[in-house]
Amino acid sequence: MPRTPVTVTVTGAAGQIGYALLFRIASGQLLGPDVPVRLRLLEITPALSAAEGTAMELDDSAFPLLAGIDITDSADVAFDGTNVALLVGARPRTKGMERGDLLEANGGIFKPQGKAINDHAADDVRVLVVGNPANTNALIAQAAAPDVPAERFTAMTRLDHNRALSQLAAKTGVSVAEIRRLTIWGNHSATQYPDVFHAEVAGKNAAEAIGDESWLADEFIPTVAKRGAAIIEARGASSAASAANAAIDHVHTWVNGTPAGDWTSMAIPSDGSYGVPEGLISSFPVTCADGSYTIVPDLEINEFSRTRIDASVRELTEERDAVRALGLI
Ligand SMILES: NC(=O)C1=CN([C@@H]2O[C@H](COP(=O)(O)OP(=O)(O)OC[C@H]3O[C@@H](n4cnc5c(N)ncnc54)[C@H](O)[C@@H]3O)[C@@H](O)[C@H]2O)C=CC1
Numbered sequence: 001m002p003r004t005p006v007t008v009t010v011t012g013a014a015g016q017i018g019y020a021l022l023f024r025i026a027s028g029q030l031l032g033p034d035v036p037v038r039l040r041l042l043e044i045t046p047a048l049s050a051a052e053g054t055a056m057e058l059d060d061s062a063f064p065l066l067a068g069i070d071i072t073d074s075a076d077v078a079f080d081g082t083n084v085a086l087l088v089g090a091r092p093r094t095k096g097m098e099r100g101d102l103l104e105a106n107g108g109i110f111k112p113q114g115k116a117i118n119d120h121a122a123d124d125v126r127v128l129v130v131g132n133p134a135n136t137n138a139l140i141a142q143a144a145a146p147d148v149p150a151e152r153f154t155a156m157t158r159l160d161h162n163r164a165l166s167q168l169a170a171k172t173g174v175s176v177a178e179i180r181r182l183t184i185w186g187n188h189s190a191t192q193y194p195d196v197f198h199a200e201v202a203g204k205n206a207a208e209a210i211g212d213e214s215w216l217a218d219e220f221i222p223t224v225a226k227r228g229a230a231i232i233e234a235r236g237a238s239s240a241a242s243a244a245n246a247a248i249d250h251v252h253t254w255v256n257g258t259p260a261g262d263w264t265s266m267a268i269p270s271d272g273s274y275g276v277p278e279g280l281i282s283s284f285p286v287t288c289a290d291g292s293y294t295i296v297p298d299l300e301i302n303e304f305s306r307t308r309i310d311a312s313v314r315e316l317t318e319e320r321d322a323v324r325a326l327g328l329i
């Protein structure tokens with residue numbers, strides 16, 4: 001018997017990440033090659049026509065797994081019965097805008113979307129926030145959805161994780177497939193901390209294989225943390241296909257599990273582990289199985305790592321305090 005389609009909502013569907021994401025979802029790469037999907041595209045009213053154009057192209061691709069497409073500018077309609085919600089659309093920072101202005105503008109998007117998820121989504125809804133500032137936008141949406149288990153709200157640090165894999169592979173001359181147990185801690189921002197101290201490169205401890213703490217501090221960490229800005233500088237636009245790819249990876253891993261002996265990075269509501277205040281949406285090393293994630297327990301955190309995790313968590317705390325002061329959570 002054919003499976004019931006899974007409803008996947010994508011916000012900001014007419015944007016550049018949306019364009020790189022939707023075709024991959026429709027082809028089965030998000031949930032699996034045997035899972036039909038129904039797409040719900042949410043856009044602001046002036047972008048509905050562009051979303052219609054993308055939907056025409058999705059039709060023209062004749063994806064066997066695509067069970068239907070709805071396009072709307074209503075969050076209540078977009079999240080009705082949704083199983084997977086990818087919150088990509090966000091207000092970008094524009095000239096003269098302070099961080100507080102950005103948080104306030106995004107609060108106007110993520111608070112109502114969180115409420116619409118609360119009121120209309122399916123019981124098993126899983127939410128990934130991609131739109132920046134992703135961790136704090138996820139916190140705003142989660143706070144507006146008290147009836148949804150908090151752990152269903154996550155933010156994306158998988159792009160940072162993939163960037164770190166790629167940099168480490170290049171440095172050590174191995175394939176990314178031979179690297180395991182990398183971690184991104186903290187915020188999806190320049191304060192994030194890519195941690196190799198528990199990672200393995202072709203079965204050897206990564207930090208020992210590199211043997212050069214100054215490369216870690218002066219090259220690796222800043223390259224990964226500032227990669228988003230470097231792409232903007234080079235491309236004249238922010239990462240799109242790699243961000244879409246990471247969103248696919250994030251949800252696919254969450255639903256289908258991490259490989260044995262490996263873990264991934266997801267920004268999730270903290271349970272207080274590793275000194276991260278409970279409730280902050282911070283990136284952790286996690287394993288996934290049976291559609292749930294678990295923070296990897298009992299890792300030893302050295303002084304080098306502690307300072308950097310604390311700095312990123314401090315930034316998250318400041319962002320949380322700022323949105324609290326604005327009445328957004
Ligand atoms: N977490 C991560 O690793 C990454 C996050 N990003 C962030 O993803 C976001 C999207 O990036 P792009 O697709 O390149 O931007 P974009 O500007 O091309 O597209 C954003 C789309 O969102 C739509 N939108 C705005 N407000 C909306 C609302 N209330 N409801 C529904 N749609 C709305 C806009 O009309 C636009 O079509 C940005 O915030 C960007 O900074 C980008 C790369 C990586």
Ligand SMILES: O=C([O-])CC(=O)C(=O)O
Pocket residue numbers: 132159227228229231238239
């Ligand atoms: O920096 C940006 O605006 C886009 C982004 O989040 C990234 O590429 O990591």
